[in-house]
Amino acid sequence: MNKTSGKSGIGGLIYVSGALALGMYFTFGAVQGDFGLFRRVQIEAEKQELIRERNDLERQLASIENKTRRLSDDYLDLDLLDQQARDILGVMRPNEIIIR
Secondary structure (H helix, E strand, O other): OOOHHHHHHHHHHHHHHHHHHHHHHHHHHHHHOOOOHHHHHHHHHHHHHHHHHHHHHHHHHHHHHHHHHHEOOOOEOHHHHHHHHHHHHOOOOOOOOOOO
16 A cells, blocks of 8 residues: 555665665775875885985985095095006006906
């Protein structure tokens, strides 16, 4: 006698199924989407790698600045100049013997 109860059961089922599908969609997006948890972990790993690379480059820069200062006109380190002449130009003293 009451035919509306059968229709409301199907409508409720459709409503619950739609809500469940939307919930699963947004959950998937929150975990694996462009701004999800997995992407955040990947970005943090990249950040740590870039920080290590920056620190290494800062150490290299400090070393180059030190050598530049030691070879400048104001302060000349003769030992460093001798080392650079030997390494780059292949210069040697007349009284030296080269052993290979």
